Structure formats: C-alpha cells, structure tokens
Amino acid sequence: MKNTLKIEEPQVEEVVPPVVEEEPKVSSPKGNKVTKTLSSFMSGRFLTSDTTMKYLPFVLFMAFLGLCYIANGYYAQSKDRELDKLNGEIKELRSQYVIAKSKLMYISKESEVAKIASPMGIKESLIPPDKIVISDNHKTTQH
Numbered sequence: 001m002k003n004t005l006k007i008e009e010p011q012v013e014e015v016v017p018p019v020v021e022e023e024p025k026v027s028s029p030k031g032n033k034v035t036k037t038l039s040s041f042m043s044g045r046f047l048t049s050d051t052t053m054k055y056l057p058f059v060l061f062m063a064f065l066g067l068c069y070i071a072n073g074y075y076a077q078s079k080d081r082e083l084d085k086l087n088g089e090i091k092e093l094r095s096q097y098v099i100a101k102s103k104l105m106y107i108s109k110e111s112e113v114a115k116i117a118s119p120m121g122i123k124e125s126l127i128p129p130d131k132i133v134i135s136d137n138h139k140t141t142q143h
Helices: 033-043 050-107 110-120
Strands: none
C-alpha cells in the first residue's frame, strides 16, 4: 500500500434551472365514450371535475330522499305487522265474547237458575203471581 497525496479539486456549483411542477397528466383511456366514462368512474376522477361539484347538492338531496323512501318502507312494514297482530287480538277477544255470552244465556235460563238456587233453599213458586190493580174511585178535589 502506497501513501499518496490526494488533492481535492475545488467544487464548482452547477446552476440548476428551477423545477416547474407539472400537473400529472392523466392518460385518458382510448376508446368510446362509455369506456371513458366507466374508467373515470372506476378511478374516481369524476369526483374532481367541476360538473360533479356543480351537481353535488342535487345528488346529496336525491340520496336523502332515497333514505327517506327506504325508512318509510320499513315504517309501513312495521305498522302492517302491528295491524295484523291487533286484528288477531280482535278475533280472539270476539270469540271470548261469544263464548261468555252463550254461557250467560245458558245460566240465565229459568231451569238453570232453579238448579243453582235450590241448594240455598230457594224454590220455584208454583202459584202464579197476582196482579195488583188499584182502582181510582175516589177523586181528590182541589181547593
């Protein structure tokens, strides 16, 4: 290994021209309009266009209306289920009413009342009731 003297040369600064930033060029797909639109939609480029920003409030409004439409459908279904449930309850209560009414009609028959009252010592009268008639023979005079 030899010892050698290394002499450094003075460094000269190179003047570099200023870098101009270029907007990245998005290569538009080649093909028909449908292909371009589909490619723009899939890549998300359509979100940055001015026309999209122009119609954004309308699109958001339509999305809101769509959500309201869906919510209204769910609300209507729940009310329909509730209505079916209440109709079933009404049918059951009506059948209970008819059963209770028929039992009452049966129990209120004269023969059934006599059977129920006989253990209490109450018997059916064999003599028909007498009609009380008040005759209006004496008239009262006014003074």
